[in-house]
Structure formats: C-alpha cells, structure tokens
Amino acid sequence: MKYSFTGLVMLACLASVTAAQAQQVSEQNSIETVRVLGTKQAYRGQFDFLETPQVDLELDQELLQQAGALDLNQALDLSASVARQNNFGGLWNAFAVRGFVGDENLPSNYLVNGFNAGRGFGGSRDLSGVESVEVLKGPRAALIGRGEPGGTINLVTKRPTFDQAGTVSIAASRFNSVRTDVDYTTPLSSDVAIRLVGFYEDAESFRDTIEIRRIGASPSVAWRINDRSEVVYEMEFSDQEVPFDRGVLAVNDQLGAISRDTFLGEPGDGPMKAEVLGHQLEYSYSFNDEWSVRLGYNSRDTELEGFSTEPELSGSRQLLYRDSETLTRQRRYRHYDASYTVFRGELEGQFETGSALHRVIIGADRDDFENDQVFRRVRSPSLASNPSLEQLQAINIFNPVYGQYALPEPGPQADRVETQESTGIFFQDQISFSDTFHIRVGGRFDDYDQQLVNRRSNSTVTSSESRFSPQFGMVYQTSDTTSWYLSYGENFRPLSGTDSQGNGFDPNQSVSLEAGVKFASLDGALNGTFTVFRVQQENILVVDDPSAFTYAAAGEAESQGIELDVNGTLAGDVTLWASLAYVDAEITNDFFDPNFGRQIEAGARLLNIPELTATVQLAKNLQLNGSPMEVGAGILYVDDRLGYFGTDFELPSYTTVRIFASYAVTPNLEIRADIANLLDEEFYVNSFSELWVQPGAPSTWRVSAKLSF
Template sequence: MHFSLRSFQLCSIHLGVALSLCSTAAYAKKDESLEIIEVTAKRQAYRGNFDVLETPEAISEINQQLIENTGVAGLTEALDLSASVSRQNSLGGLWDSFAIRGFFGDENVPSGYLVNGFNAGRGFSGPRDLSGIERVEILKGPKAALYGRGEPGGTINLVTKKPTFEQQGKIALEVGSRDKRRLEADYSGGLTEQAAARVIGYYETGDSFRDTIEINKKGVMASVYFEQSDRSVWQYELEAARQEIPFDRGILAIGGNFDMMPIERFLGEPGDGATVTEVLGHQLQWQYEFSNDWYLNSGLSYRSTRLTGTSSDAEVSPARQKLYYNGRTLTRQRRQRDYDTDQFVIRSEVSGQFDTGSIAHELIVGIDYDLFDYDRDYRVYRSPALSTNPTNEQLHAIDIHQPLYGQHALPTPVPAIVRVQKQFATGLYLQDQMRLTDNLHVRLGGRIDRLKQTLDDKITNFDAEQSETHFSPQAGVVYQLSDSWSLYSSYGEGYRLNFGTDASGQGFKPNETKSAEIGTKFNLLDNNLGVTFAYFDSTQKNIIVADAANPGFHTAIGQASSKGFEFDVTGQLPGDIDMWFSYAYIDAQVDKDAKDTGLGVALKRGDELLNIPKNSASLQISKQFSVADRALTVGVGANYVDERLGQRGSDFYLPSYTVANMFAKYDLTQQFEVKLQVHNLFDRKYFPNSYTQIWVQPGEPRSVDLALSYKF
C-alpha cells in the first residue's frame, strides 16, 4: 500500500475540483425534472427484498437521526447503543474492536465489518468515523451462509449516504470540551439528468482527557450515481482518511484498585509520537433490472490501509514487571509497528421471484472472490528479566506516581515478526425463501468456499500454505400470525479464517460458530413501534490460544459458548416521543480448558469471556417541540453495562456503570441549526474495557459540545 499524506492531499484537491464542478452543473441546470430528493440502491447484495417481519433473524438498525441526536461520531460509540455489542481490546485506541452476542474475532486485528455489503473492516484504517454513513445495521447471528468470512456473533454493515439530484449541502462547525474542534461539510447535486455526485469531508482536532494526548483526523468521501437507463444503475464511492492517534493502554488497577491513579495519567512516552493510520478505498456497483422480478447486483471493491507508529506500554510478564515488587516502578516494553494491507473483493449476484405451483420463491444466487494481503513488520524491545538486576533505563521504566517523560534514551526495538500473509477465498452462495402458505415461510441456504492462505516469514525464511473447502448452511422458519406479528426460528453456521500457523507449520482450521435462535417480532401503535425478542444459543471452536509445549507458537484448540436473550424496541411512542431501547442478557463462557495467548494463565471450563457483561441496556428518548414557530428537539439517554471479566484466568472484574447523555437542537432559521450535546452528564468514572490489570481503558469524563450548522 502506498497511500501517503501527499496522496491524501492530492485526493482532497481532486475532490475539491469535483465539488466545484458539481456545484456548477447543478447551478447551470435547475430543471424541474431533477427534483429527486434521494438516490438509493434498489436492493443490497446478499440481503434480498424482505420485510423485517419476514426475516428469520434479529436485526437492529441505528439510523441517521439516532446517530445525529446522540452525537456519536465513531463506530464504536454508535455500537454502544446496542446491548448485543460489547467493547473489546482496541489496541490502545487504534481500531474498532467489539464482540457481538459474546463472541469476538481475532483480538490481534480489528473487528471485521461491511460497507454496503463489502468486507471493509479487516485492515488498519483506524477507528471508523461516521460522517458519510446513513445507517449502521447490526445483523445478528452467523451470516457466513451468505456474506462469508464474518465475525462469529454477527455482522456489522455500514450503509453510506448516496448522492441526490437536488442541489443541497450542509456545513457544520463544532467546538467542545478539551479544545475539540470539528468541521464537516456535505454537498450533493445533479451533474446531468442521469448523474449525481456527493462529496463529504471532515477535519477534527483536540486534546484527550488523558495527559499529553492529542488527536488529529481528517477524511473525505465521494460518490457518483449514474442512471444509464431505466434498468441499469452504476454507483462509485471513494473513501480516504488519515488519523494521528497516540497509542494509549490506559491506567493501572492492580488488585481491582481503580483509584490507584488519576484516570488522566498517561504511562506511555510522548516522545514516541502519534501512531498514524491511513485508508484509501474504492467501491463500484452495478445494478441491472432484467424484469420487474429479476435483478443483477455486481460490484468490486479495493481498499488499502496502513498503520505505522511506536509505543511504550506496560510489560505484562511478571518476570520483567518491577511494579509487582515495589509498587511504583513500571517496566515498559517499546514496540514499533508497520502494518500494510490490501483487500480486493468482487461479487455478482442474481435475485428474483418465481412460483412452483402454489409455492412462491425469493431466490438469491451469487459468487464472490476475496483477496486479503497483510504485510506485517512488528518490532519489540523487552527489558531483561528482573533476576539480572537491570537498571531503570534497561527496564524503560516510569514512576507511576510521579511520571517523568523522556528520562532515558528510548530503546530500539528489534524485529519480532516480519511476514507477509495472504488469504484467498472464492465463494458460491444460494438462498431460497419459500412462502408455503400466506403465513408460513421457510428459508434454506448455504455457501461453499474454496479457501487458501499463504505465509512468508522473513525472519525464519519459513513458508507455509493452507487450502481447504468449507460449507456453511443456514435454515429458518417464519410464521406470520398477522400483518404486524411474526414468530421465527433459525439455525446457521459461521466461520472466519485464522491467521498464522502452528509449531509444525500447519495452518489453523477456521474459527467456526454454530448458532440456533428463536424469537418474535411485532409492531405496535399503528406500526409506529417495532419490537424484537430473541433467544440464542451459540458455540465457537478453533479459537487461537498459546501452545504451551512450543513457546512463541499458537494452536487452535480454544472453545467457547454463548447463550442469552435480547429485547429491542424502536420507534415512536404516543405524544410523538421517539424511543430506542436495547437490552441483552449474555452468558458467555469457556467450554474447554486451554492456556491464554498472551498472559500464560490457565483457562478453565466455565470461566467467563473477557469484557462480556451479563446484562447491558441502552435507552434513548427524544421529543420535538415548537418554540417561536421553530423546531426544538430535546433528548436524553443512558447506557448501562454490567460488571465483566477484565483479565483472563483471574478474579479481576471491571465495575458496572451507567452513563447518561443529553442533547438539544434548535432551528434558528430554515438554514441555521444549533445543537448542544452533553456526554457523561453526571461525570461518572467508568472503565469500558481492559486486557489486564495494567491495561485498563478509562471512559471519558463529562464533555460538552456545541455545534452550528448551515444548510443550503
């Protein structure tokens, strides 16, 4: 990948020119025939054309209004609104990492997600900014029978904002606590009678509540819509972003003492500088309508990412960690990362309807190809063992109570992992949902993948190759009791390729998931309020764990299970009150004795999984009033997260917490809007996730943001 700051600037210049051309074209041709408010794809790949009540699965949708009202700008914060999703190890804030229904993917890489149905979350593009995102779909349960290669507990799909033919735009300026400044612009308009374009850009800078930490990020998204004919539509989308984020492992909470130090204290090294993440992505889609009943949906995507930076963070090995002996001197390791990924995806899908006698069919048949290339250069400095009586300089140490940055020369990391890994997957999938009667639907489907993985280790000159074929089935039943109430049950299997090899050079078997689900969906209050209740029972195997007999290597023997239920309510209550409520009970545990990958501790059957709360809930409500003949919207919300295991193989738990938020927005004129948002309203001290007692992430204290936007 060769996406540099210069290429980002050039891309921004080109998009600026395109924006000017869009504006000129829209100004030059203000024809009544162009009064189209929004362009949307006729249907999404892998999804078909089903009503929510006809789908034998639980789906949550965080729409644009909820995103704007709650004031979340990042994917992780948006997913906090769903009780089914819990935060995981984000590698010091460098990426999005989450578990769905208690299951997470490989903790050493970001959690996967989709953008418009394309795999897009596997690289190192940094935390995803939500500018340019129309809605966030949480598709629960294993989806490998259609999507392939998804995360075990479900799939996140981001749907982007589309161009409009009507000229319209928005500029927003936001200022807030800790010197936050954010500028966002969005412009869309018609180029011709058949083509429209949209450009969205953002720039944000500010300080963290953490000492010495500053954040700088910028990005641009552009899209073009071209209606070739009444039956043929093309869409192209560009994503480019760059973020500078210091690596931050958080605070210490030895023995569960969360008052051991102020949450503002940074224990890294400011001299390491920021870690930089970059992304450049392209998507091209073509939708063709053969008839009123049959469609072709084809597309390709190319996305390159890069992560570079150096960090100093707490050493986890007791044999090297001096803090465990004197209570104030923290041994640190120094690590240098240069991760480079390229991903290419191509797909083609036909969907449509037909009848066989009295049975109506909704058929989806498709083929796709996915190439993921991961070039990793990882270097580490680790101090000598304490038994050798090393100096504080050799320990790269810092005093946790009186930190003095830059006290010693920064040690030079040495190569630990330098390798190129590639994954190839070609899949063929089919799904048929049959309407046997007016009320009874049966869904059958499956996917077969031909998988290949290669590894080239530059340090050991070791090469490995793995190939296999994998089949993922799915089945579901929906019974509609009425037009507004349905019952459903489903079974599905999921999988995800595991990176690397074992000590003998053999590739790992894929991480596999089996899940059964039963639930009900119904609409209330004249279909203004939607309710979903689901019970699920899942198992996961071939989890990567450390190979105790071969230090430095891993083996895929881990096994876990997760079961529980979810209750989601969204829509409008009487009195025009908008509501979002999500609750989940998740019992996730280890099913097979193993050894932890990083900490070298025993995992016993029945142990809880890391960072998975048993109970969690989110409630957001808002109402619009009229003040001086202008709209005033006021809303409040709260997220509750139960206590959860904070370090494997221990009794260290993160405490439960409730965080409240509020917002108010007012239309000053038809064009100007002002919005006030308060996050963590009562300034609660909380800790969303951790990996060990010395890597604990504190939550942000109360922050206040004020935004002024202008629409044209």
C-alpha cells in the same frame, strides 16, 4: 441470572413504557409514517420486518445524530448485543456480538454496503460518510461468507441523490476539540450526480499529552445509465495521527489508584499514523420488476506505522508487582500494511411453484487479503538480573516524568506477510407457502487458500480449506402485528498465523440457534423483537509463544442469552430506542494458556463481555417560538466484565447518562448541544489485562452549528 439493581430498573421501565405506549400508537392515526426507499443492500434480499427469521437493527442517521455518535464504537453502543473489546491503544474498532469476538490481534471485520471491506489497519472508522449502521445479528456465513458467529456489522454509505443539497457543520467540545463536516450532493445532469463528504478533526483529550488529528473524505458519483441500470463509484480516504495509548492500570487488582487522566506511555514516541485509500464500484440492472442483478468491486489499502511505549505484561519483568508504584515498560515499532480486493456478483428475483412464492438470491464472490506486518520490540531483562530503571524503561505511576531516559531502539521481532484468497458461491430461497408461513433455506460453499511467509526465518506455510455453511429459518405470522421465528446457521472463519511447528489451523467453526417473536404496531410506527439464542464455537486461537508470535487452537466456548430491541415513535411525537441483552459467554473446555502462563478452567468468563447491557434513548420534538426543537436523553448500563483472562480481575459495572438539544434558529441554521456522561461517572470500557485498561471519558460537552443550503 444475575442482575444489578440499575439493570432491573431499566428493564422494568422499558417494559412498562413499551406496553403502555405501543397500545396508544396502534390506536392513533394522527402519526404520519414516512418510508424512505434506498438502494437495495447486497446479500440481504427484500423482506418485511415480520417475515425475516433474523434480527436486523438499523441505526439510521437521525438516531446516530441523537446519540452524538461520531465513530463506529459510539454507534455500536446503541445495541446492547455489542460489547467493546481491546481497541489496540485507540487505533482500531474491536467489538463482540453476542459474546464472541474475532482475532484479538486484528481489527473486527465489518461490511461496507455488503462488501467485506472493513479489514485492515486504517484506524477507527469515522461516521462522516456513513448514512446508517446495521447490526445484523446471528450467523451470516451462508451468504456473506467468513464472519463472526454472533453477528455482522454493515455500514451503508452516503450516496449521491439527484436533488441539490448540502450542509456544513462546525463543532467545538471540551478538551480543546474542533471538528468540521461537509456534505454536498448535486446533479451534474439528468443522469449523473455527485456527492462530496468530508471531515477534519483536531482534538486534545482528557488523557494527559494526547492530541489527535483526523481528516477524511468520501466522494461518490452515480450514473443512471437508463431506467433499468445504474453505476455508483465511491472512494474512501482517511489520514489519522493518534498516539498509542494503553490506558490506565490496576494496582493490586484495584482500579482508581491513579487518575483516569494519567498517560503511561512516552509523548516522545509521537503519534501512530493510519491511512486508508479505498474504492468501491457497483453496477445494478433490473430485468423487470421481479429480477435484478448486481455486480461489485471493492479495493482497500491501509497502513499503520509508529512507535509506542507500553506497560510490560510479563510478571518476571514487571517491577510494579513488587513495589506497587514503578511500572516496567517495553517499546515497540509497528509497520502494518494491508490490501483487500473483492469482486461480487448477485442475482435476485422471485418465481412461483404452484401456490408457493420463492424469493431467491444466487451469487458468487472472490476476495484477496494481504496482511504485511513488521514488528520490532525492545524490553527489559528479567528482574532476577537486577536491571537498572533505564533498562526497565521505568516510570512512576503516581508522578510520571516523561523523557527521563533516551528512547531505546526496538529490535527485530516479527517480519511476515500473510495472503488469504477465497472464492465462494451462495444461494438463499425464502419460500412463502402463504401470507403467514415462510421457510428460508440457503448455503454457501467457500474454497479458501492461505499462505504465510516468514521473512525472518525464510519459511513459507500454505494451507487450503473448503467449507459449506448452511442456514435454515422459519417464520409464522400469527397476526398482522406479530410473528414468531426460528433460525439455525453454521459459521466458519479462517484463522491467521501458525502454531509452534509452523503449521496453519483449521477454521474457527460455530453453530448458532435462535428463536424469537417480532411485534409491530398496525401503522408501523413502533416495532420490537424478543430473542433467545445459543452459539457454540470451537477452534479458538490462544497465544502459544508470545515472543515467537505463534498460536494454538485450543479454545472452545459457548454463548447464550436473551435480547429485547424496541424502537419507533410513541404517542406525543416521542421517539424511542431501547435495547437490552443478557449474555452468558464462557469457555467450555480446560486448556493451558501459554500467553499468561495459566490453566484456564471450563466455565471461565470471556473477556470484556458483560452479562447485562441496556440502553434507552428518548427524544421529543417541540416548537419554540414557532421553530422546531428537539430534546432528548439516553442512558447506558453495562454490567461488570472480566478484565484479565484466567483471573478474577473485573471491570466494574457503570451507568452513563447523556442529554442533547437542537434548535432551528432559521430554516437553514441549526444549533445543537450535547453533554455526554452527564453525572461524571468514572468507568472503564474495556481491557486486555490489569495493566492495559481503557478508561471512559469524564463529563464532556459539545456545541455545534449546522448550515444547510
């Protein structure tokens, strides 16, 4: 294993702090542990930390506030097992878990309250209406269905309580950014409560000419029908205007030739517009203390529309490869619509057979996803035809002058609608033969249909697939504070698009095996997990013909590594969050990639996957003039990553430091200050090629005030 000096230092510090403090915490009785009981989460079951044969990380509200996380990408930086991927010019969330990412041409899927509700084109997910973010590592297809082999992200939303409370916060930050958040919950009667959550953000950027506007709301209502049953309705609305921004570029494979501020698009394109309107309804009923049922419905409509001017990737058209200063660009228009509907029912309970306790989950779901895409493009002729600078839509990367040429009108490229329909039934049984030995078995059967209508060619392709996804787990608790586990699972994910003959694809398939040890202090204040894993994946899509938007299922890959996650309360009222992951992810077969015109050899690294990632955050609670105060700091290390598939181009490793402090001026008024990238590190978070590289933000401060009532 190859480790950098910074990574080794962080690992050593983490190990020493954990070892020393865990013992102190276990021996102290002065620390009070508060448990918050919330709504049961779908597909999960009710299991203690030490008896679960998988790794479930909860990024709760306190942790997210300490990290200064406002959107999902920032939240996921807290888990070292998650790596940022190509974010589509800042218009969606894309991430890989344990080395594997989904379809690079679609946003990464995530769950909302257990629903497969993250699909679509609604822009980057804001955390305004989110109570916590769960990183569920390992394969989850046996219960959840179509998913990624490395893990699943689940968002738990803010729901009504039957206590009246509210907050209003206003924040200002560097680059003329202003944000307002509102969160208010109140009972309307003894049986009905509502919650109103919303935000508005108007922000400029360190990137030249970039201005962003976002607004969102997530109201909800809860009705306690009686002591046994409840109905909760939630709405999701957001409207975003974000200019499409492919970032900076490397010149002769060298980053830093141009400023990280330099925008290489055209401000005249205006912003991309992304809209979301979603509804979620959930009914739960408890037959008794042991058996309950949950029924749910979710619908989500999203739309993305706008123009962009982007660096041309084709070597035969790219003038930059000849003179190292003039960038050839292409102009695009996108209008993407997506609608997603899910129905779900789940029965959960327990029973005994002899001395064995069975805790079971049995359920079924049905979902329909329609993905409607209109894509237009205009690009330059080949350099061999000696095109003019206007035909190249050229711009000087060292002295960009916007609006030199009239913006060309894109021509038809792709016009298609894809429909995916799936029905699944699932079960899970965790059998406890004693207080220390548990076995988990489960599986899911999916029946899947896909239809792809190409409106340009007036052709229709249909395909069907049935798939069973099994899971197996085993847990052995060696003491009240330690357990060992083993887990096996299979995953599948249907693939979008067609090959050059117009045919669909067999699903992407994977097999995952992991083993680990979990440890916890006696009072539950500190816990951690050490994991070893291996994931094998086949039928990975690569682009076959970029101009025709066809694909080929040519790739096979594997990922293996180790993880360490530790979190909790240390002595002296210090909270710790620490996460470390070593991931070795590579292609395992030779194939030709027509998208880049390269032969890919077995052993090639996967894009944007660091070998070593580590993050540590510490926070200390104090008293200042008799009022509560919190101070803290976090550090994130990300190893070098492959930046352009099939080449040696790499994004360099980086380390960022952030600090924060909050102070309760009065019992109802809190002020807060955050500084991200304290040392002003110049870094790059992800890329798709050497011409599409996303730079990280420079040192950025934010101050805020929150009024509680």
